[in-house]
Each structure stands twice: as structure tokens, then as C-alpha cells.
Amino acid sequence: MPDDPSFTSRRRFLQWSAVAVPALAAAGAPASGQAPPADYRPAFFSASEWAFLRAAAARLIPADALGPGALEAGVPEFIDRQMATPWAEGRLWYMQGPFVPDAPPTLGWQMRLTPRDVYRLGIAAADGWTQDRHGRVFAELDAAAQDGVLQAFESGKARFEQVPAAIFFAMLLGNVREGFFSDPVHGGNRGLAGWKLIGFPGARADFMDWVERDVAYPLPPVSLSGQRG
Amino acid sequence: MKRHGSLQRLKRLLIGLVVLGALGFLAVLGYAFWPTHTRAIAAPASAADAALIERGRYLALAGDCTACHTAPGGKPFAGGLALASPIGTIYSTNITPDRQTGIGGYGLDQFDRALRHGIRADGASLYPAMPFPSYARLTDEDVRALYAYFLHGVAPVAQADRSPDIPWPLSMRWPLALWRKTFAPNPDAVAFDPKRYPDERVARGAYLVQGAGHCGSCHTPRALTLQERALDESGAQYLAGNQIIDGWNAINLRGNPADGLGRWSEQDIVETLRTGRNPHAAVVGSPMADVTVHSMQHLADADLHAIAAYLKTLPPVSGPGPGFAANDATAKALQAGINDSRGAELYVDNCAGCHRTDAKGYSRVFPAIAGNPTVLAREPDSLVRLILGGSSMPATVAAPSALGMPGFGWRLGDAEVAALASYLRSQWGNQAPPVASGLVARIRAEMPGENHASEEAAHAR
Numbered sequence: 001m002p003d004d005p006s007f008t009s010r011r012r013f014l015q016w017s018a019v020a021v022p023a024l025a026a027a028g029a030p031a032s033g034q035a036p037p038a039d040y041r042p043a044f045f046s047a048s049e050w051a052f053l054r055a056a057a058a059r060l061i062p063a064d065a066l067g068p069g070a071l072e073a074g075v076p077e078f079i080d081r082q083m084a085t086p087w088a089e090g091r092l093w094y095m096q097g098p099f100v101p102d103a104p105p106t107l108g109w110q111m112r113l114t115p116r117d118v119y120r121l122g123i124a125a126a127d128g129w130t131q132d133r134h135g136r137v138f139a140e141l142d143a144a145a146q147d148g149v150l151q152a153f154e155s156g157k158a159r160f161e162q163v164p165a166a167i168f169f170a171m172l173l174g175n176v177r178e179g180f181f182s183d184p185v186h187g188g189n190r191g192l193a194g195w196k197l198i199g200f201p202g203a204r205a206d207f208m209d210w211v212e213r214d215v216a217y218p219l220p221p222v223s224l225s226g227q228r229g
Numbered sequence: 230m231k232r233h234g235s236l237q238r239l240k241r242l243l244i245g246l247v248v249l250g251a252l253g254f255l256a257v258l259g260y261a262f263w264p265t266h267t268r269a270i271a272a273p274a275s276a277a278d279a280a281l282i283e284r285g286r287y288l289a290l291a292g293d294c295t296a297c298h299t300a301p302g303g304k305p306f307a308g309g310l311a312l313a314s315p316i317g318t319i320y321s322t323n324i325t326p327d328r329q330t331g332i333g334g335y336g337l338d339q340f341d342r343a344l345r346h347g348i349r350a351d352g353a354s355l356y357p358a359m360p361f362p363s364y365a366r367l368t369d370e371d372v373r374a375l376y377a378y379f380l381h382g383v384a385p386v387a388q389a390d391r392s393p394d395i396p397w398p399l400s401m402r403w404p405l406a407l408w409r410k411t412f413a414p415n416p417d418a419v420a421f422d423p424k425r426y427p428d429e430r431v432a433r434g435a436y437l438v439q440g441a442g443h444c445g446s447c448h449t450p451r452a453l454t455l456q457e458r459a460l461d462e463s464g465a466q467y468l469a470g471n472q473i474i475d476g477w478n479a480i481n482l483r484g485n486p487a488d489g490l491g492r493w494s495e496q497d498i499v500e501t502l503r504t505g506r507n508p509h510a511a512v513v514g515s516p517m518a519d520v521t522v523h524s525m526q527h528l529a530d531a532d533l534h535a536i537a538a539y540l541k542t543l544p545p546v547s548g549p550g551p552g553f554a555a556n557d558a559t560a561k562a563l564q565a566g567i568n569d570s571r572g573a574e575l576y577v578d579n580c581a582g583c584h585r586t587d588a589k590g591y592s593r594v595f596p597a598i599a600g601n602p603t604v605l606a607r608e609p610d611s612l613v614r615l616i617l618g619g620s621s622m623p624a625t626v627a628a629p630s631a632l633g634m635p636g637f638g639w640r641l642g643d644a645e646v647a648a649l650a651s652y653l654r655s656q657w658g659n660q661a662p663p664v665a666s667g668l669v670a671r672i673r674a675e676m677p678g679e680n681h682a683s684e685e686a687a688h689a690r
Contacts, residue, residue: 205582209564218566222578226640 044083049123055139060176068193078179078188090114122168125160183224192229195221261406270369277381285378292441293524297321307386317395327385340376345416347409354405363443365416412456434539447479469546471608477514478611480602485545487553488605498537504628509597518623526625551605556658560587572652588657599657609664643669
């Protein structure tokens, strides 16, 4: 994979985000349903991969009457930034054999592929599979068709060559959830959309005022950077 | 003819002015260079007497000599600490008994002239960074004790003094003599008189506060010419605070109930000096933390109580100023979930976790904000600096935990810090003027490190 150019641009991105993220965070919560800034340029994902990721995120946690979805909350940006972490390169795991696919989950990751590999190979396989079945890539399908495709991935009915579809789907769903509920400092949960949805108060240190009062907690969430939702 | 005459007169006037100026300058020079006579004091029977050395060691602790005369990482009392002055950096001197580079060659009277009069062995005047106007109050006996300690109780260190980084002509020392002769008291004129105080304990406190402790060096406001406005309780501004020391505001130590120690008990003051904290307040900022660690915590209980008793005799500074009248309206609103201003939101989101919505904090752990003199000080510099950069309580023998507050400069912009500080100064019964964001910007610019990152973020908004 083109590690060097992406590394350079990732660095530039990180430098930029060090300044811009607190600024964006402090600029206040975007109105419900507002799309993320269009000028985010992914460092890891190619244009076609990015289109898949955005489309899939928008179906896994869709915007609806309850508020913004994963796309509006910046989850694709979160996952792109996640690809720059040691986790994404498998450096947090034991990555040598033997790999035993049917080992119990407590025995850890059982693949030679890193999360970066899973995304790169998985998105290519997913778009290939969708192209074969529907004549179009995933991002160009309508929502109902996309849901059907995702269900095929999740159940393992779809067969990918290099990475099992179910493993790819599970990783994608897990990361979408992480992005939706992580602190906005990591790029997702923009406008504290995830925390507002579930009533999580965020980075507040103390709740002694509300203990044993039998009233609903009235304060909005607050992020690590001090943004109020 | 007439014009010629007026020219002559102008010429004569000019010559007269020049002569007058020259005479005036000579008079100033004469005043500066006229030697200061100092009374010789009797030498002790034995300078190496153990009890006398021990007494000197204790006085050196009370005077926190090490604060200036020991550089960070340097040998004790070998000097070299940089002290910023308005005209350039000066460096503290080696006061170890090394004969070549220290004060090993000083006789008792030379030592006394430096300590109480501000005159070096070579006759030049000391920079008044040396608090000789305060040390002028020391008794002859205590001067002898300090001499015994520094010549026989301190290890000699060969370390040459560093010349001040002050450009000529400001580096000339003779103008210092003018300052000294004009503003520093004659020790015999201010000789300590315990009969001026109601009892022995208060007298002992007064002696420690005014003399060795030189509390006024930081806690008494200074005039434009930099002398302290009073050197004892005879001046209404004595220990009235609001001098900014290394960016931190030395608080008012008089009886003012809001920005002073009016609502502190004697025990509160003793605990603060011994442990850096008391049930409702704590030492804030590095200068007083250092004084607590290096000096005050080592004093005898009786002396700390004497200091506290004396401070409690100082009446409030008169005239309008910050106020405090305990009021639970703010706490009730916050506890009902009402955050009806940006200041209230900022308090709840950043501060209330530790200082609580009632602003009383947790005793001896997180100081109260309600009625806290640091919060209510006339000059809010300490409060702003604390919010931006945080601070730690000093770790003392009696209370070793250096409990700290983190800085919030990375996550709050100037306007937010100003709104928050203004809120703190106007709620729970606190009554002090609001804080302008311009002051926050100025203080942030003085501070190193990560506090500037958020400045960029603030500009990007």
C-alpha cells in the first residue's frame, strides 16, 4: 500500500487537526442533521473507498427523527483517523501464527491481516461483490438495496476472497459505533450527536448534586475540549 | 541696544542654569558618595558557639535566605539565582563562607552593613532585591546569630558571583546609594520595641513578619520609586497586597473580610504556613508555595501562632473594595440545573466537579471559591493565571500531597476565561469587579507552553 505519501498527508492532517479540531469543537454544536464539512480529505482511504465508507456509515446509523446519523456525526473521518493509529497496523496484537479461525474469541485476533488490510481488501471485495450482483458499486445503490447488501455481509452469505465478509462487517460496525460515541476530539460524535442521542453527560467529573434526588439529569453533554452539546 | 541687552541677559541666565545644574549634580553625587556611618556591634564571646549557630540557622529559615541565594540545582547559599528587575537581570550572591568568592572574609560589622544597611564590603550599595529595609529591624543579637551561622554553619562553596546583566549607564551603582539613603530605615531608628504591641506573642509575630520574614517585600504595595509604602503597621498600606510577583498577586494580609484575612482564624493562618492549605483556602502560585516549603513550614508552632496573631491585629484597608456576603442563591440555581449565563455554564462544565456547585470545595483538598481572597483580590492576576495554567499546593512535611489544579488555557479562550473569572467574582456572595478579556490575553502571552495552542484556536474561531 502507498504508505509513504499517505503518511506525509496524514502528518499534515494531524498538524492541521491539532489546531482546527478544538476550534471546530468550540464553534458550537451544528444543527441537527447538518452534514460534516465537505473539505475533510481522507488520509488513508482512496476516493472510491471513502465513498463506500460514507455510504455504509450512513446506513449503519442512519439520520432519522432522533437526530443525526453516523455520516453527519463525522464517523467516516473518525475511522480514517483511526487508520493512523497503532491499532490499525495490528501493533497492539500478537500477530504471528498459528492463526486458528475457529478459536474462541478470548484467544484474540486470528488473522494475518491488520485492520488497515481488512478495510482495504474488504471494501474492494464489497464493491466487487455489489458490482457483480447489482451492476453498481455500493455507494450508488439506494438505501434499501444497501441494507440488503450489508445484511449479506453480516450473515456471511456474501463470500469474499481474502477477508471473510462477516469479519469485515463486524469491524466496520464496531468502528462506526466507536466513532459515533467517542469524544469529538477524535473526529466523530460531531456536535455530541451520539451522546445527546443516548443521554450520556460526557466528560463531567461529578454528579453528587443529583444523587438520590429522583429527577432527570438536566445538563447537556460536554466534550473533553469543553464543548457543550 | 535693547536687543543686545536682552541677549546678554539670556546668556547670563543660561550660564546660571548650567552652573546650578552642575552644583545640583555635585550635591547629588556628594549625597550618594558620602559614606554611611554604621554603629559597630559587639562581637559574641565565641562566633562558633553551637547555640548561636543554631539560632542563626533558624533565623535564616525564617528569612528564607535560600529563596534567593540558592539557585535551582545549585549548592546551598552559593548564589547565582537570576532575579528580573526593571532594568535588567541581577544575580544573587554567594553567601557561603568561601573566602575568595563568598563572605568568608567578612567581619561581623561588614556582615551587619550588608544585612541591615544594604552596603557591600567595598562600600557600594546593594540592589534592594536584598530586603535590607526589612532586615534593619533585626536585633544585634540576631545579626550575631546569622553571622555565626553563615560563617560556621554553612559549607563554603567556591563559586564566583555573576555581574548583573544591566547595560551602562543603568549599571552604575552610585544611584543605588540615593535610593538606600532616601528609603531604607536606619536600624537604630527602627530598633524593635516590643512595648508597642499588646502582648509578647503579638510582639514576637510583629518582629518575625517585619524583620526576618520580610513579608512586606511582596505583600506591601510599592511606590513608583519601588520602596514599600510602609514597613510596619504604622502605615495603612502595610501588607495590603496587590503586588504582582512572578505573575502572581501577593494577597492582602490585613483584616479585609473579602480580599484579606478578615474571615480567617489564627489557626487558619498557622495551617496555611505549616501545610500550604487550610479548611477553606490554599496557597496559590509558586512564590508563596516556595516560601511555605523552604521557610514557613519549618518554624516553631509558637512562632507561627505569633505571626498569625500579629496579622490578625491589622485592621482592614479602608475605603471601597471587594466584598463578601455569603449567599446561597447561586448554589441553589446550579443545583436546580439552571445555567443561565455563559459563566454559569463554564463553571459547571469546568470547575464544579471539584469546587462543587456551592463553591465550598472539599476541605483541605479543593479550596472554596466563595469568599476566597485569591478570587476576590483587587487585581485578578492570580485567578486568571490559575485558570489558564493551574497550580499545585506545596508539598510540606505535615501535608505532603501536592494537590494540583490543571490549567484550562488549552480549552478556554480569552473571552471564556474572562467570563468565568467574572462569574467567580460575582457569585455565592462574592463581590469583586469583572475581569476583561484583554487582561486574560496579556497574562496568557506571558505564560509558556501549551497555553498558546488554545490562543490559536481562539483566533481561528
